[in-house]
Structure formats: structure tokens, C-alpha cells
């Protein structure tokens with residue numbers, strides 16, 4: 001039995017969840033792409049080929065690659081998991097009281113593969129009518145024949161965000177954008193009922209499903225090691241979410257320091273890992289336009305009234321103090337910050353194309369997209385091994401190799 005444990009951001013990667021793009025990406029149209037958080041439509045076949053190369057690079061680097069759709073399919077064979085997914089997919093508030101139970105019944109009649117495909121890929125009215133007669137429902141009746149009844153989940157491609165493993169446990173995240181909220185249902189079902197996870201011992205850093213309150217997304221959470229976690233307070237992750245995560249980690253003794261960075265709230269900076277990722281034990285690649293950020297260090301203190309509980313100690317650092325706070329959390333004298341020298345326009349373009357979204361597979365070895373040559377060359381000059389994968393299509397969803405991976409087993413570093 002594999003023990004689920006993510007001990008660092010850069011230690012040898014042993015096991016990782018990814019999602020190869022499928023039907024859900026075929027649902028993107030010029031009208032729906034924005035709501036579904038994509039900047040462009042993808043040429044799906046090419047995106048799949050690129051993703052296959054990404055998976056192959058992970059395997060060559062020594063990681064076992066788990067595919068999210070297979071995990072979901074296998075989980076749905078467990079009756080409780082199937083009920084859970086059906087209950088949380090066919091919500092009366094979304095489909096109305098007339099259609100919700102009928103849709104649930106139709107979906108319940110599907111086999112595991114077809115149900116997993118429906119949950120991730122969505123369903124149009126025309127596809128529904130191949131499965132059943134049109135139910136009497138104002139909601140369904142008012143849809144056009146090719147309108148989507150069940151929304152797809154194209155951002156499962158970015159496996160990093162809806163759940164994240166931090167030391168000996170996992171958080172299934174409260175997602176900020178409506179288009180991504182149901183992704184948490186997939187992960188919850190897998191972690192509770194998939195045989196590989198159900199038989200493993202790990203802690204939970206979240207309450208289960210939430211509705212966009214106290215949001216945290218995995219792209220903002222860096223397990224930097226030495227019992228420390230670095231979190232971005234971004235467009236997606238709230239200070240409330242950070243405090244709740246810190247409290248749980250501290251209460252379990254899984255971490256003893258959380259450094260929170262106050263990021264600009266903008267799509268181009270949507271998560272911390274779009275502007276800053278760790279590439280070896282003391283080095284981070286960082287976007288030149290990040291600026292001087294305010295930051296906080298959270299540490300535990302025993303509660304006066306309830307000695308068994310922890311309270312949060314919060315120290316705030318002035319803008320410019322973040323690197324020192326991170327170094328201190330790591331027990332280092334200083335960090336090596338890697339920022340390629342380039343004009344402001346190229347720097348902004350490379351950041352937009354995920355040049356700072358490196359995924360470490362071992363200390364000093366990272367996977368990046370090929371579309372960010374200046375950042376890649378600079379990393380190499382700095383002694384980092386760079387494994388390039390094609391990102392021409394995948395990058396159109398605004399996420400790079402780190403965003404596309406959810407490590408479940410990673411070695412700690414000293």
C-alpha cells in the first residue's frame with residue numbers, strides 16, 4: 001500500500017494525478033469559453049498528444065501517473081460513491097425540482113464509464129433525448145436542442161487546483177469560480193471511495209464540499225518543506241481559507257508555519273504558481289513584474305482556554321519582506337530568486353504562457369512548456385535541468401505543468 005504523503009515541493013515525485021483532456025474540451029465554444037475559464041478554444045486532438053507527452057515525461061522522471069477519469073470510473077463502482085456523485089451533480093437548485101430527480105435516474109442507469117464521461121464531459125439536450133423521453137420540466141423545455149443540460153468540467157485538466165496534498169493529508173478545495181465547483185465532487189468521491197485511497201491513511205484538511213466560501217485553490221499552495229507551507233492570497237484563495245487551512249495543519253502537527261503572500265487579484269496572477277514556483281531546495285523562479293508583496297507568517301500557539309486546541313499567531317511583514325519570511329520558514333539564510341532578464345513585454349508574455357509554472361520532478365529538475373524559451377534558457381543557465389513538453393494547445397487554458405499535476409506522493413527534502 002502506498003502511503004500518501006507530499007513532503008515537499010521539489011523532492012522526488014513518486015505519484016501524481018493528471019487529467020488527459022477529452023469531451024469536456026469539445027464543449028468549449030466562442031460563447032462558452034469565458035464562463036468556462038478558457039482564453040481560447042483548443043485543438044483537442046493536439047492537446048491530447050501534448051498531454052500524452054507530459055504524462056510520458058512524468059513517468060520517465062520516475063512518477064507513477066494516475067488518470068483522474070480512470071480513478072473516477074473505478075470509484076463509481078462503489079455504490080456509496082455513485083450515490084454521492086449523483087446527489088451532488090443533480091442539484092435541484094441547478095436543474096429545478098421537475099428535472100433533477102429524472103436526470104439523476106437517467107444517470108444512475110449508466111455504467112461507470114458512461115457516468116464518468118457524463119460527469120466530466122457534460123451532456124447536451126440532444127444527448128439526453130437519446131437516453132430518455134423529454135421529461136416535463138420548464139428548465140429542460142426552455143433549452144435548445146444543442147444546449148448543455150449538464151455543464152462540462154474542462155478545468156479538470158488543471159488537476160492541481162480542486163484538491164491539494166500537504167504533508168500527510170489532503171484538502172478538497174472550496175473553489176472560487178462556479179465553473180470549477182463540481183470538480184471537488186470528483187476528488188471527494190475518489191479520496192473517500194477509490195480502493196487505493198480508501199485503504200490509505202491520511203488526514204483531511206477540509207470539510208468536504210463547500211459553496212465558494214473561504215476558498216483555497218491548490219495552485220496557491222506550495223509545500224515548501226521544513227514543516228512550512230507557502231500560500232498565495234490571490235484572485236482565488238481568500239485569507240479566510242488560508243487561516244482555516246493553517247489551523248487544521250497546526251492542530252494535527254503536520255506543519256508549524258504558513259507564510260501567506262498578498263498577491264494582486266487579477267486573472268494573469270490567478271494563483272501563486274502562475275508567478276512563482278520552487279525549482280530546488282532554495283530556489284524559486286519568479287515573475288519580474290510581481291512587485292513587493294505584503295506577507296504574513298502564521299504559527300500555532302496553544303489556546304489559553306482550551307489547551308487541546310491551537311490558536312493562530314500572526315506576524316505581518318511589510319512589502320518587500322516576503323523572501324526573508326520564506327527563507328526563515330525554510331531555516332535558510334536566504335533564497336535564490338531566479339528571474340530571467342528580459343524586457344517587460346517579453347516577461348509579461350512568458351508569464352502569461354506559464355514560464356514561471358515549473359513542476360519540479362526532483363530537486364533541481366523541472367518540467368516546463370516549450371513555449372517559454374527565455375525562462376527555460378535562464379533556468380538551464382542557473383543549473384536547473386529543464387524537461388520541455390509542448391504547450392501550444394494546453395496553454396490556452398492558462399495553466400502550465402504545475403497546474404496540470406496533483407502530486408499525491410512526493411519525497412521530503414532536507
Ligand SMILES: NC(=O)NCCC[C@H](N)C(=O)O
Nearest residue numbers: 037158219271397398399403
Ligand atoms: N494552478 C493554476 O494556475 N491553474 C490554472 C487554472 C486555469 C483555469 N482555466 C482557471 O481559470 O481556473
